[in-house]
Amino acid sequence: MQETGQSMDSVLKSIRANFVPIHREGYPFIAILAFVTLFLGWLWGPLFWLGLIVTAWCVYFFRDPSRVTPLDPDLVISPADGRVSAVGPCVPPPELELGTAPRVRISVFMNVFNCHVNRAPVAGRIHRIAYKPGKFLNAELDKASEDNERNGLVIDSAHGQLGVVQIAGLVARRIVCFTREGVQLSAGERFGLIRFGSRLDVYLPEGAVPLVAEGQTAIAGETVLARFGTASSGAASGVRID
Incomplete structure (x- = not known):
């Protein structure tokens, strides 16, 4: 069990080390686009994927790497x-x-x-x-x-x-x-x-x-x-x- 816990900690540390943080200025834009994406998906399925691409770009735009x-x-x-x-x-x-x-x-x-x-x-x-x-x-x-x-x-x-x-x-x-x-x-x-x-x-x-x-x-x-x-x-x- 201890070895399993250590392995999980190692995986989590690796994920955190490779995760690029998002600048706080981007949070409102990302939240709005995510909501619009869900709404478009509710109207018509294919629109969900279009909205998802735009939302993903917004997340990428507001990245704030070290x-x-x-x-x-x-x-x-x-x-x-x-x-x-x-x-x-x-x-x-x-x-x-x-x-x-x-x-x-x-x-x-x-x-x-x-x-x-x-x-x-x-x-x-x-x-x-x-x-x-x-x-x-x-x-x-x-x-x-x-x-x-x-x-x-x-x-x-x-x-x-x-x-x-x-x-x-x-x-x-x-x-x-x-x-x-x-x-x-x-x-x-x-x-x-x-x-x-x-x-x-x-x-x-x-x-x-x-x-x-x-x-x-x-x-x-x-x-x-x-x-x-x-x-x-x-x-x-x-x-x-x-």
């Missing part, structure tokens, strides 16, 4: 899952108050199949949070940085002020920010989420060298976007952000 973030303070980590859509100089949005001089901007585009939980690219204190209403153009378009609804954070890091901007997209209709001004963030710590498909722009301080190219796939909390200086110590180690 990530192992590099500990090197000289690194800038991707704040989003997705594809690097732009790397180059650009003037930061005026509401961030980062000046009018161009900075290196790295954009990461998230489609509807990417995980949409956003993470801090560097450790530091949130100096400013600025929300700006706007349009809902395709987030892959360069003018989306100027015209679309967005929410920007300015982080006081060890290497200067860094801007990170959540940008709504063609389908996205809700930007969620979990944090507030004055809060100290760790690199890789969750700070927000966007529903459903969008983009994040990172405006680097002077001295940061981009390490990614357009078209590259990025993983939030893990992929290194840029580096300050030449030090490489600590880049291979990481901390798990649950």
